Amino acid sequence: MKHVKTLNTCMLKNTLKKGGCGECQTSCQSACKTSCTVANQSCENK
Amino acid sequence: MIHKFSMNGVNVVMDVISGAVHVVDEIVYDIVDSYEEMCEEALVVKFADKYSEKAVREACEEIKELKDAGMLFVEDDYTNVLDMVGKRAPVVKALCLHIAHDCNLKCKYCFAEEGEYHGHRSLMSAEVGKKAIDFIIKSSGSRRNLEVDFFGGEPLMNFDVVKEIVEYAREEEVKYGKNFRFTITTNGILLNDEIQEYINKNMHNVVISLDGRKEVNDRMRPRAGGQGSYDVIVPKFQKLAESRNQTDYYIRGTFTRQNLDFSKDVLHMADLGFKQISVEPVVGQEYEEYAIREEDLPAIYEEYERLACELYERHKEGGEKDFNFFHFMIDLSGGPCVAKRLVGCGSGTEYLAVTPEGDLYPCHQFVGLDEFKMGTVFTGLEREDIRENFESCNVYAKEDCKNCWCRFYCSGGCAANAHQLNGSIFKPYKIACDLQKKRVECAIMIKAKQFQEEC
Numbered sequence: 001m002k003h004v005k006t007l008n009t010c011m012l013k014n015t016l017k018k019g020g021c022g023e024c025q026t027s028c029q030s031a032c033k034t035s036c037t038v039a040n041q042s043c044e045n046k
Numbered sequence: 047m048i049h050k051f052s053m054n055g056v057n058v059v060m061d062v063i064s065g066a067v068h069v070v071d072e073i074v075y076d077i078v079d080s081y082e083e084m085c086e087e088a089l090v091v092k093f094a095d096k097y098s099e100k101a102v103r104e105a106c107e108e109i110k111e112l113k114d115a116g117m118l119f120v121e122d123d124y125t126n127v128l129d130m131v132g133k134r135a136p137v138v139k140a141l142c143l144h145i146a147h148d149c150n151l152k153c154k155y156c157f158a159e160e161g162e163y164h165g166h167r168s169l170m171s172a173e174v175g176k177k178a179i180d181f182i183i184k185s186s187g188s189r190r191n192l193e194v195d196f197f198g199g200e201p202l203m204n205f206d207v208v209k210e211i212v213e214y215a216r217e218e219e220v221k222y223g224k225n226f227r228f229t230i231t232t233n234g235i236l237l238n239d240e241i242q243e244y245i246n247k248n249m250h251n252v253v254i255s256l257d258g259r260k261e262v263n264d265r266m267r268p269r270a271g272g273q274g275s276y277d278v279i280v281p282k283f284q285k286l287a288e289s290r291n292q293t294d295y296y297i298r299g300t301f302t303r304q305n306l307d308f309s310k311d312v313l314h315m316a317d318l319g320f321k322q323i324s325v326e327p328v329v330g331q332e333y334e335e336y337a338i339r340e341e342d343l344p345a346i347y348e349e350y351e352r353l354a355c356e357l358y359e360r361h362k363e364g365g366e367k368d369f370n371f372f373h374f375m376i377d378l379s380g381g382p383c384v385a386k387r388l389v390g391c392g393s394g395t396e397y398l399a400v401t402p403e404g405d406l407y408p409c410h411q412f413v414g415l416d417e418f419k420m421g422t423v424f425t426g427l428e429r430e431d432i433r434e435n436f437e438s439c440n441v442y443a444k445e446d447c448k449n450c451w452c453r454f455y456c457s458g459g460c461a462a463n464a465h466q467l468n469g470s471i472f473k474p475y476k477i478a479c480d481l482q483k484k485r486v487e488c489a490i491m492i493k494a495k496q497f498q499e500e501c
Contacts, residue, residue: 001108003074004059006117007497008378012065012387012454013116020130020385023191025227026140028391028409028460041382044191 021045048118049451050075053491054355056498060490062451063124066117067378069494073097073105081109082119124384125442131385136433138185139192140392141178142399142410145170145208146199150235151275153267155300155328155336157411157466158199164414169204170402175211177423178400183222185426192219195229197399197410202236212248229253231298234279234286235269242286250294254283257299258311258325266302266336284319292321296372299325302336306345309353316360316369324372327481329463338477347484354488358495376455376489387441390457394420394436408436411462436461436471444472452479455486 023044047062057075059068070078076096077089084092090102097105112118147158148167182192194215196208208230215226227250234254245252256279257263264274287295297320301308312325327346330337338346353371360368391397394408401413404423412418421428441447441458456479461471463478 001111003071003105003108004112005069005497005501006112007067007069007494008065011117012063012384013120015383015385016127020127020134020383022134022137022139022189022386022396024382024386025191026193026392026397028393028397041386042377043380043382043386045383 051487056494061118063120063122137187139189140397142195142197145196145201146204149199168402172210174404176214179215181423193227237282252295259314262305296322296324300328302328309349321369358492373485374489387454387457452483456482
């Protein structure tokens with residue numbers, strides 16, 4: 001494409017197939033303790 | 047639904063539902079908002095002063111291609127994921143153990159009221175700690191990975207009990223096929239070589255507290271006698287970070303209205319040699335002089351942008367000056383699943399806090415609020431209504447979240463902040479939302495710049 005470059009190929013929708021196992025880290029436990037940040041976490045079910 | 051922004055010379059268009067992120071040129075950036083409402087002919091006319099007909103048609107063609115590929119203007123059908131999440135048996139997989147409701151610092155913004163949590167000073171006994179381990183094993187169903195954070199007050203004021211709990215958990219995890227990951231949060235005053243060695247051997251993660259520059263840190267984080275803490279803790283923290291090979295820790299600070307130039311504090315910590323840094327806005331009622339106000343937002347946005355641009359440059363150069371900033375880290379390709387993004391941190395359901403007496407609360411920030419006491423480690427959960435209320439608190443249950451572009455990045459924000467500022471876990475704290483959105487944009491800008499370099 002000339003006008004658009006797409007940054008990420010693995011999309012949120014795809015996570016529906018494997019999602020919801022719950023083995024991932026609790027968001028608040030890692031480094032914040034006062035705010036909820038989820039998008040920077042990793043999936044444990046790769 | 048799309049969201050677009052322009053920062054540091056890049057134009058970004060995000061498709062909220064699919065999670066796709068596009069770096070676009072000026073023409074696509076301009077017309078993408080109108081694309082769904084106007085036909086191509088009308089767009090050619092609308093933008094005739096700025097772009098040629100050929101260019102507009104070309105841009106429309108590319109937008110259409112993305113739409114057809116499910117990467118733009120995707121319809122939201124995630125509400126059905128909630129059924130899937132709702133059908134999971136309730137489990138507890140993380141505990142925050144309040145090892146000590148006592149502290150050797152008197153931080154002015156402490157949500158624990160300088161360590162005491164609306165109650166009297168107290169230390170957790172080994173008995174309560176072991177009961178908490180039994181409780182999480184019993185409540186965790188088939189989950190293998192369990193997290194326990196030693197929190198306070200200041201947990202090093204009761205470190206022998208920490209050791210006893212860790213030892214007990216290591217014995218029990220083998221019996222029950224679990225894997226405990228321990229974290230400890232400390233202000234560093236009591237840190238010494240022996241404790242450091244123990245932490246490195248047993249703790250998956252360490253959170254160490256420093257607000258940045260000496261004058262900033264010492265103003266908000268004085269010792270009990272009023273003197274500053276910076277000079278005592280910084281050398282210990284530097285040593286600890288090095289001994290962990292600069293990974294699996296965070297040096298965590300809080301910025302307030304009194305240091306809105308907080309990028310200097312982040313960079314100060316980076317220049318002290320720390321590589322894993324997390325600095326966040328204080329949460330407080332508006333009458334507190336340190337609390338962030340609505341009018342401060344433009345200055346904070348600028349500060350975040352300044353920090354993001356600097357971080358991008360340091361990533362690019364690599365080497366000694368490079369570092370990670372927790373709130374600009376984002377995983378666009380392997381991040382958490384939709385189910386996780388809908389329900390967020392899991393407070394009150396998967397994540398609970400335990401007081402020194404063994405009482406259970408939805409998270410560390412609810413501790414001491416009687417109406418949120420959910421049971422004890424001895425009796426188990428007794429207030430199913432509280433658990434259900436937190437379980438139902440997903441992004442689609444919040445008016446302010448269900449149509450917000452940021453909902454899959456913040457997952458609805460912090461329930462404790464919402465309760466504290468708005469009296470309801472379903473009503474997010476707007477200032478935190480505004481800042482979170484800015485941080486997500488900064489994080490994506492960095493990724494977009496890096497991506498452009500690779501192309």
